[in-house]
Amino acid sequence: MANSKFEYVKQFEQHDNLLPNTWIVVRIDGRGFTKFASKYGFEKPNDRRALELMNAAARAVMAELPDITIAYGVSDEYSFVFHKSCSLFERRSSKLVSTIVSTFTAYYVHFWPIHFPDTPLSPPLPSFDGRAVCYPTVQNLRDYMSWRQVDCHINNLYNTTFWALIQLGGLDATEAEKTLKGTFAADKNEILFSRFGINYNNEHEMFKKGSVVFRDYELVEPGTHNTAAEVDTLAEPVEQSKTQSEKDRKRRAKAHIVVEHLDIIKDDFWDRRPWLLS
Numbered sequence: 001m002a003n004s005k006f007e008y009v010k011q012f013e014q015h016d017n018l019l020p021n022t023w024i025v026v027r028i029d030g031r032g033f034t035k036f037a038s039k040y041g042f043e044k045p046n047d048r049r050a051l052e053l054m055n056a057a058a059r060a061v062m063a064e065l066p067d068i069t070i071a072y073g074v075s076d077e078y079s080f081v082f083h084k085s086c087s088l089f090e091r092r093s094s095k096l097v098s099t100i101v102s103t104f105t106a107y108y109v110h111f112w113p114i115h116f117p118d119t120p121l122s123p124p125l126p127s128f129d130g131r132a133v134c135y136p137t138v139q140n141l142r143d144y145m146s147w148r149q150v151d152c153h154i155n156n157l158y159n160t161t162f163w164a165l166i167q168l169g170g171l172d173a174t175e176a177e178k179t180l181k182g183t184f185a186a187d188k189n190e191i192l193f194s195r196f197g198i199n200y201n202n203e204h205e206m207f208k209k210g211s212v213v214f215r216d217y218e219l220v221e222p223g224t225h226n227t228a229a230e231v232d233t234l235a236e237p238v239e240q241s242k243t244q245s246e247k248d249r250k251r252r253a254k255a256h257i258v259v260e261h262l263d264i265i266k267d268d269f270w271d272r273r274p275w276l277l278s
């Protein structure tokens, strides 16, 4: 191959292959969505159409990338988990992150008219940032997922109470903020119930728990299978044979992708779906 005298510039590229045999989480987040939400009149605190649009885009991303095991979304963010055996793009961080971000954004724009039929998009158009983080153990990964879901719960309880004080209580934003300063979860539940007759438990599951996207196989009855954590610690060959991983890949590509609003902090979700973390 004849190389040009310019080709040396390729050497300036930095290697960014992520640590092998670790769970890769790519989290994307809407840029300036506080403004974006107000421009398109998102309902406060939770616009259902906007959340369902996020879910539709995430589902499409998962369908295009069979290496993704599970995704979790709340507000304007989505976390995509690549299986620890993933070898897509030789695990190059910039390739993984940019592919997720652009695929997600493309579908977000593509599906926009389905979810907001009366409000066409106009510049500034929606965009997302993204980052990749490696988690070495199943426990670390589950703690990551729990962290995002706890965040969803804390923010949603705060926002639900904040907006009830404004929309139903007639307070302005400053007064609502002052009312909530220093309150605990129990206080917010009490404000919602005693002032507005709202039982927080009856709020929509999607708002309280966020959205979990995963490939659905047959559920496993708890106790009949190794738990995900056990599977991780079993002595297993580090590398699968090519044919086996190719088979797994095809099986994953065919499985139905579902969006549900479940507790992913407790063991039950993972115990019943051992394929997610094995």
Ligand code: ATP
Pocket (backbone or CB within 6 Å): 029, 030, 031, 032, 033, 034, 035, 037, 042, 043, 044, 045, 046, 047, 048, 050, 051, 075, 076
């Ligand atoms: P940044 O660019 O730093 O991420 P941001 O304005 O997007 O800035 P976030 O912390 O990501 O800040 O917060 C997301 C914002 O988008 C919040 O203000 C949230 O209320 C709003 N938002 C996102 N999704 C919805 C939704 N479905 N309904 C109502 N508001 C939403």
Ligand code: ATP
Pocket (backbone or CB within 6 Å): none
């Ligand atoms: P990868 O995902 O690895 O980038 P690729 O198929 O996109 O795979 P590239 O090396 O990026 O491979 O090459 C871009 C391809 O797109 C080439 O086949 C090129 O001929 C084609 N292509 C891009 N732009 C045009 C264009 N304007 N007209 C015709 N063909 C184009």
Ligand code: MG
Pocket (backbone or CB within 6 Å): 029, 030, 129
């Ligand atoms: Mg951000």
Ligand code: MG
Pocket (backbone or CB within 6 Å): 029, 030, 031, 032, 033, 034, 076
């Ligand atoms: Mg944002």
Ligand code: MG
Pocket (backbone or CB within 6 Å): 029, 030, 075, 076, 077
């Ligand atoms: Mg956000």
Ligand code: MG
Pocket (backbone or CB within 6 Å): none
């Ligand atoms: Mg290309």
